[in-house]
Amino acid sequence: MFFTSNTKMQFKDIPGHQKIKTFLAHSAHEGRVAHAQLFWEKEGYGGLALALAYAQYIFCEHRSETDSCGECPSCKKVSRLTHPDLHFSYPVVRLTGKAAAPISTDFIKIWREVMIANPFTGVFDWLQTLDIGNKQGNITVRECQEIIRKLKLKSFEASSRILIMWLPEYLGVAGNVLLKLIEEPPPDTLIILVSDEPDQILATILSRTQLVKINPPADDDIADYLINHYQLDRQSALQIARLADGNMQAAIKMVHEESGEMETLFRNWMNICYRFKTKDMVVWVDEMAAMGREKQKNLLLYAIHYLRESLALPYTGNENVKLLETEKKGAAFLSNVLNFDHYNQLADLFDKAHYYIERNANPKILFLNLSMDLSHVLRKTRTI
Ligand SMILES: [Zn+2]
Secondary structure (H helix, E strand, O other): OOOOOOOOOOHHHOOOOHHHHHHHHHHHHOOOOOOEEEEEOOOOOOHHHHHHHHHHHHHOOOOOOOOOOOOOHHHHHHHOOOOOOEEEEOOEOOOOOOOOOOOHHHHHHHHHHHHHHOOOOOHHHHHHHOOOOOOOOEOOHHHHHHHHHHHHOOOOOOOOEEEEEEOHHHOHHHHHHHHHHHHOOOOOEEEEEEEOOHHHOOHHHHOOOEEEEOOOOOHHHHHHHHHHHHOOOHHHHHHHHHHHOOOHHHHHHHHHHHHHHHHHHHHHHHHHHHHOOHHHHHHHHHHHHOOOHHHHHHHHHHHHHHHHHHHHHHHHHHHHOOOOHHHHHHHHHHHHHOOHHHHHHHHHHHHHHHHHHHOOOOHHHHHHHHHHHHHHHHHHOOOO
16 A cells, blocks of 8 residues: 555556547547547546546557557656646646746646646645645636747647646636637647536637546446555455545545554554553454454555565665655664564564464454564564
8 A cells, every 4th residue: 555656647547437538549549639628527537647648649659549558758758747748737826925927837846746646636635735825726827828838839749739737717717818729729739628617617718629528437447446556455445436436536545544544553563562562462452353354454464565665675765665654664663673584474474364364263362362473573673
């Protein structure tokens, strides 16, 4: 369970939306791309991710009939959001002390970071990341003029240019500046608007775009995504998918909350074992036994994952290790005190416990026994 640090931008990496993917790929393949399109979705359905995969498909040097290759230089640049012919526009806020109205490129670094980590991010979280207090986000007149200027330039590498505007509802009346551009973009220019609330967009803009209606991804598709990206078991993944109701952003948040809970459980447990507090140990075991088999199995899988990543930490480095920021501290501590032999013994204990839990072992006896064994290994590492 970890943040995906290198989200890919191919169609196949986005859960659901098969019909739209086929439609987009097919129209690009046939060279019949409408020059201004409005992706109409609800937050978290994956509109921005689809727009990115679409842009990657259009620019790809070795695309198939259904998807980009994901490997060519163009694909790599799109997936890093650095392709020089792919422009972005999104709501931003005025920075304190700056006289000029803000434009999207002022925030491009943080935009790349946030959207690469999670292209399903919603506007609330995006604006929170900009640390704005109570300021409103918007897309300014100056930004619109900047877009017009950029799209007049020749394309750099690709044969066309693409502008993805995320949340055009934040344009307000500034949108009037763009009317002519949207009605008649320069040659070989594609404008994709991705909107959560099309009824907030100027009617004059709406009427100039081709509408692409995006439905929520199915529960099964969301569950598959969570299983592949966050190593959840099917039952928990489906449960989260149902609660998320098509909103991938909400689903990913729930995964992180669950993994935060695992982290706390695991950390308390290791503390108790390390200090060999038998009273606390019995209380902890009783609580764990009451949690049900799925959660018990998840904790043991989490323990194995955590251990493996902390063993790898000195070799892979902080950047590549598959742990949350909060987990890295504990992992660094473990990798300092445990030697390879300790790791093996602990991994073996967790692995066996998982095996017996799956075969209906009594959880109270199993977790108490396991805690004693863990204490034994952990205490061998104590130097005080
Ligand atoms: Zn490619």
